[in-house]
Amino acid sequence: MKRASELRLHCPAQPQYVAPIRHALTAFLEALQFDRGVRDDVTTAAGEALANVVEHAYARSPSKIARDVQLFARYDRDGRLWVDVLDRGSFIRREPLPGRGFGLRIIRAITHQLNIDTTRGTCVSMTFEGQAFLEKR
Amino acid sequence: MNQSDSIKTIRLSGELEIGRKDEIRDALRRSPGDRAVLVDLSDVTYADSVALTELLRFCVASSHDAIPVALVVRTPQFARVVEYAGLAGAFKIFGDRDTARVYLEHSGAE
16 A cells, blocks of 8 residues: 655756656655556656756746746555646647657656646646556556 | 677667757767668666657668668667657667667668
């Protein structure tokens, strides 16, 4: 029986911080005793959201704005796992260019539910749930 | 990199992710005499879409020049992320180096 738990991380939105954030998320999932397949998939989806922030979120932002990224992961007693990736930048909605835009496709393939809120900055909310995903992979 | 015959081998290892984008792009280069390329990813422990994009760019450019490219992938995460990205048909992926070399040799490398 996994216990409810949370993880919060806050870093500059720079490429060198993406891997350490993923590693911290992996450790969080290991502590919750998720198996390797689940850890790989969840950290892959989170890694794509983080990479998207680093590559695109602040491309159109004024230089004065704090260019940071936050990750919030939560596991509840009902067996649902949430991972939110937040920034203060701009989400660029566009059709994927040929040979690009695989990040969101990967996230959609892995998550049970994906919500992108662009009201203030961007919050990519990923939900992972279901017996098949969380117990058998 | 190893170039003992007409098949050039490019080895990448560890985590292929956004923080190593330039390194990945620099590694994925061909020389004028190369007739085939084996990209050995056996020791890759993680790959993201940035790495996949660089690999795809390399494979497409090589295909345009009629240079066959084979990828050796052993990590489940890597295999799954290729599938999730919808790129399973874009790469020639093999589970071991010997099979990949046989494919390249039969693709006109030697």
